[in-house]
Amino acid sequence: MYTNVKVEMARRDMTLSMISEITKIPLQRLSAKLSGKRKLTFEEAVQIKNALGVDMTLDELFAKKAV
Numbered sequence: 559m560y561t562n563v564k565v566e567m568a569r570r571d572m573t574l575s576m577i578s579e580i581t582k583i584p585l586q587r588l589s590a591k592l593s594g595k596r597k598l599t600f601e602e603a604v605q606i607k608n609a610l611g612v613d614m615t616l617d618e619l620f621a622k623k624a625v
Contacts, residue, residue, distance in 0.1 A: 559592050560620050566610045581605040 567577070574592070578585040583602060590596040592606075603616050612619060 559594075561623060562614065562619050562621055563592060563606065563610070566612050566619070570610060572610065577606060577609045580609040
């Protein structure tokens with residue numbers, strides 16, 4: 559999983575189910591994308607960023623290592 563996404567989810571006490579519901583990305587697909595099993599599209603990355611409500615750039619949020 560993208561470390562910063564995981565950290566921001568924990569800070570906001572959000573689950574994958576909650577993000578799935580907000581973004582309308584099916585839970586199974588969202589899980590596969592955030593675990594790296596499927597490619598994440600730009601549009602999905604923006605939806606996830608908006609669901610989390612973070613001020614980070616997409617590059618920071620989806621970095622492979624924590625920033």
